[in-house]
């Protein structure tokens with residue numbers, strides 16, 4: 012896919028329309044700024060939604076796809092409920108993040124991206140979330156000692172979850188999950204294949 | 217003594233109503249005595265004066281010889297139907313005891329309420345004594361011509377002509393070019409007028425032209441202009457010049473639909489207009505689109521004929537800008553036009569890029585649907601301000617440099633073609649106020665009437681200088697402008713009214729607008745023209761005192777020929793006769809009384825409104841002496857807004873100070889300084905002038921009346937000075953009809969202020 016996008020031309024907008032979930036809505040934004048003003052995390056974003064939409068129109072492909080911004084979305088849906096043009100902004104944010112990720116341009120160390128990947132690997136493996144493994148992988152993703160420190164800091168929550176049966180220590184050793192895991196994996200592999208072919212994605216990551 | 221007093225002694229009959237609580241709250245016996253003392257030959261009470269029986273009693277009085285009626289009941293704005301004795305030939309003074317007294321005074325107020333009523337009744341008797349029943353303009357002086365002249369054959373003019381013709385009026389349509397259709401006929405497509413507002417519509421101007429040509433009530437004059445216009449509503453006469461021939465036609469009213477001129481884009485070198493043919497304005501793009509359509513080819517770049525693959529629209533080009541030579545205003549229609557034109561490209565080739573760079577996209581009403589439709593087609597809308605356009609060399613693309621307002625950075629967009637959304641300049645004739653200034657030597661202009669230095673100043677619009685109507689009025693050949701070359705009209709309440717009665721502007725001479733708006737406008741103007749010829753035929757005033765039968769006249773032997781009336785009349789109703797005396801054109805007059813307020817020797821009057829009818833009311837008010845601690849405040853309240861606001865306050869039972877005496881006046885402009893001087897000399901402690909807003913966004917129903925009154929206030933300050941009175945003793949206030957709670961509050965605050973500064977020392981002299 013070309014990255015030599017001409018400015019203020021439709022090239023990148025068309026790419027987004029073709030490949031990003033709900034991307035065909037981007038052109039309908041009227042730049043009122045209500046979404047950016049409504050987002051509880053708006054201040055923390057480098058490029059809040061309104062700006063991302065303008066950047067797409069301005070053809071700023073690399074800046075948009077490499078941005079940390081859309082990874083900030085917490086799916087609170089404030090923006091969607093307020094957008095006068097009815098854009099499914101939350102979905103577009105996730106669509107953009109996903110697209111950037113599949114292209115391999117997404118920022119590698121973005122914590123949301125890493126969590127999302129750990130979560131996906133976890134659930135795609137057995138068809139069900141294994142909380143114990145998920146927590147441990149998350150805590151220890153930056154090395155052993157950091158992991159210990161994180162676990163120690165979270166010990167009260169962890170113990171509470173253990174006591175109420177929300178965290179099963181045996182989960183570490185039991186496979187768990189759905190009955191026909193093999194078929195789920197096959198199904199997902201096929202879905203990837205279709206999407207990869209259609210959207211011309213390279214290696215998955 | 218003015219001429220009123222010279223007529224036969226009036227026979228006054230007073231009627232007092234006991235209905236609506238008046239009987240309970242007021243001592244009617246005492247009022248009856250007051251009326252008798254004030255000169256009423258007969259006084260009658262009735263339990264419900266506005267009822268059939270009450271009205272019959274009044275008619276009985278007229279039969280018994282009463283020439284003047286004093287009706288002590290409700291406000292003059294109430295029961296106008298029941299208390300209309302115009303056909304009986306009686307003069308009527310309404311005494312506002314209901315809204316003016318019992319509804320605005322608390323029930324336990326005691327004697328002050330009765331004193332108020334007594335005063336108002338005395339005032340009514342005094343007013344009656346000095347008025348006559350209005351007679352309407354004499355039948356032989358009325359103009360009865362009902363033909364309508366439409367100047368301009370574009371969509372506005374054609375629509376006005378058709379509307380008037382289909383309503384049964386004969387129309388003369390004068391067009392300066394060789395064909396009907398104006399700008400509209402050269403459009404490729406027009407803005408959609410019907411749902412779903414999702415694509416440009418067919419240009420149906422040709423059908424409109426055909427309809428005009430086939431309409432038997434319309435006579436079209438092409439290649440023609442107006443060489444002279446004179447007269448008044450119902451009896452205008454216009455010289456229509458067509459080449460060598462000039463013919464004089466008589467008409468009753470005029471619709472000025474003279475359209476607009478394209479802003480001259482060569483004043484925008486920063487956008488490379490004129491440097492490359494690939495920068496065009498919106499009209500030029502229409503031509504390109506039409507040519508493409510005729511050839512069945514894509515829209516071609518003027519420089520090399522290459523199909524346009526990318527186009528950038530520059531909104532507000534030379535508009536909404538204070539830069540020299542730019543238009544300071546928004547032309548209101550160019551956003552819609554750019555959206556339409558961007559669609560020309562997207563509908564031919566969805567791969568083409570169309571980018572509209574705007575600061576505010578103004579697509580009101582259904583324009584919003586149209587805007588959305590363009591977005592759906594993939595037109596890109598970029599919020600930003602274009603700084604410059606660079607022409608590419610050797611077939612290279614143009615570079616549009618702009619500030620992206622969302623991304624807050626400088627950016628460049630490249631395109632094959634750039635379209636400038638330049639604005640409309642009103643084609644509204646000579647700016648007579650500039651000419652006036654020129655006459656006064658205030659501002660020297662060069663021979664062609666254009667002021668070079670003014671043109672370089674920011675926010676100055678150079679307006680076309682050839683006259684459109686060639687009026688032979690003393691006040692100048694065209695409709696007065698408000699600003700930026702647009703004809704003055706009462707924007708909010710009476711949009712089609714100009715400051716020349718019987719002449720109605722519509723379309724872009726009034727304000728910038730699109731075709732659809734211009735057609736609506738034209739319909740309105742046609743209806744106003746019809747109204748004008750009908751009113752003129754009956755000898756009655758047009759708006760805003762529609763139906764008023766009174767008109768001003770002046771006492772010739774007192775007139776000093778100072779010309780103040782001719783200059784200050786907001787409507788150019790007064791010419792000058794051969795001997796230099798003012799010549800009133802009754803049917804041009806709106807009956808505001810501004811001339812009456814202006815006249816230093818007080819010789820102008822209406823039958824039922826004069827220096828005396830108000831002055832004698834002021835004198836009739838009982839003036840308690842200084843030690844009674846009952847100050848008196850005179851309120852002169854404009855009948856259009858202030859007085860209705862007071863009436864509505866009364867309907868809401870909002871109380872106000874009992875020491876005020878309110879006299880309704882036609883307009884602040886009609887206030888003659890003598891009233892103020894007399895009131896101060898008579899011992900009034902304060903005078904409030906309640907009028908409408910003045911200035912560029914004026915609300916004054918007579919346009920300049922309020923402003924003139926404020927100017928004249930300067931002289932009143934001199935009077936106060938001479939009398940060694942505090943400046944607060946006379947105050948003018950701007951009020952609106954909706955100020956229902958504010959006006960009573962103003963009165964109370966002012967009364968408190970007067971309390972503070974103390975009584976007028978002239979009491980009892």
Ligand code: SF4
Nearest residue numbers: 040041043044046094
């Ligand atoms: S609220 Fe909707 S229309 Fe407004 S800027 Fe955000 S996405 Fe665009």
Ligand code: SF4
Nearest residue numbers: 050084085087088090
């Ligand atoms: S859904 Fe996402 S983008 Fe929208 S307001 Fe919430 S966090 Fe912000």
Ligand code: SF4
Nearest residue numbers: 785805806808809811
């Ligand atoms: S100033 Fe008013 S009342 Fe007097 S002539 Fe003009 S329009 Fe008529």
